Amino acid sequence: MNHEDKKKGRSGRTAPGVSRRGFLTSVGTGAIGAAAVAKLGATAPAGTPGAQVVEGGEVGRIAIVVNGRRHRMLVEPRWSLLHVLRDKLGLTGTKVGCERGECGACTVLVDGKARYACMTLAVEADGREITTVEGLMKGEDLGPTQQAFAEEDAFQCGYCTPGQVMAAEGLLRANPTPTLDEIRQGMAGNICRCGAYAHIFKAVAKAADLKRQGR
Numbered sequence: 001m002n003h004e005d006k007k008k009g010r011s012g013r014t015a016p017g018v019s020r021r022g023f024l025t026s027v028g029t030g031a032i033g034a035a036a037v038a039k040l041g042a043t044a045p046a047g048t049p050g051a052q053v054v055e056g057g058e059v060g061r062i063a064i065v066v067n068g069r070r071h072r073m074l075v076e077p078r079w080s081l082l083h084v085l086r087d088k089l090g091l092t093g094t095k096v097g098c099e100r101g102e103c104g105a106c107t108v109l110v111d112g113k114a115r116y117a118c119m120t121l122a123v124e125a126d127g128r129e130i131t132t133v134e135g136l137m138k139g140e141d142l143g144p145t146q147q148a149f150a151e152e153d154a155f156q157c158g159y160c161t162p163g164q165v166m167a168a169e170g171l172l173r174a175n176p177t178p179t180l181d182e183i184r185q186g187m188a189g190n191i192c193r194c195g196a197y198a199h200i201f202k203a204v205a206k207a208a209d210l211k212r213q214g215r
Helices: 020-027 030-039 081-088 144-151 161-174 180-186 197-212
Strands: 060-066 069-075 107-110 113-116 129-131
Touching (some): 144 161, 180 197
Parallel strands (some): 060 129
Antiparallel strands (some): 060 069, 107 129
16 A cells, blocks of 8 residues: 555544545455456456456466565465565565554555555565665665664664654655655654654654755
8 A cells, every 4th residue: 555645644634635544444355356366367256257266375476676686476466565575585674563554564665655565465566666674775874764763763662663764765755855744744654652753753854854965
């Protein structure tokens, strides 16, 4: 699910458009299953004209670029991008949280836009460019967004931090000079149970400054 769909801030006000959670409520899991079936060249379950059932053990071939490296893989239609990143590619910076599109711990960039990896099927990522928190590093050095989070102490337990960093990175790629309200709205899809939001907002603003300085 794309973070851009998130229009509701923590104040409870809802801007025009469909919220991410509202979309999930209205559409449900049927759309997710349909995406997997369509990607693998099959159709809907029996009962639909021309239906062909995709068995759980069947696999399809995908090619994805993760942090600049191309991977060709066989995946099951039920596998999430989160599962592939963590369990197949060993990129454990992307965290497992709610696994239902609510907490944001699994946020990654798909073609430069923040998305929940738990709500993105691996087959949907075919042909896409994926960036995880590991991909923001500059060799052994932190990237500007990571550095800003460290300098502003924008974490406590740290579990949500990779997802927060990736949401911030996606926001700043789309809007290099966000206002405080735009930062709050852009980060609204990521939950910090420790409540470090004030520091997180400062970190995003600082990351924007560091990026403008070319750091």
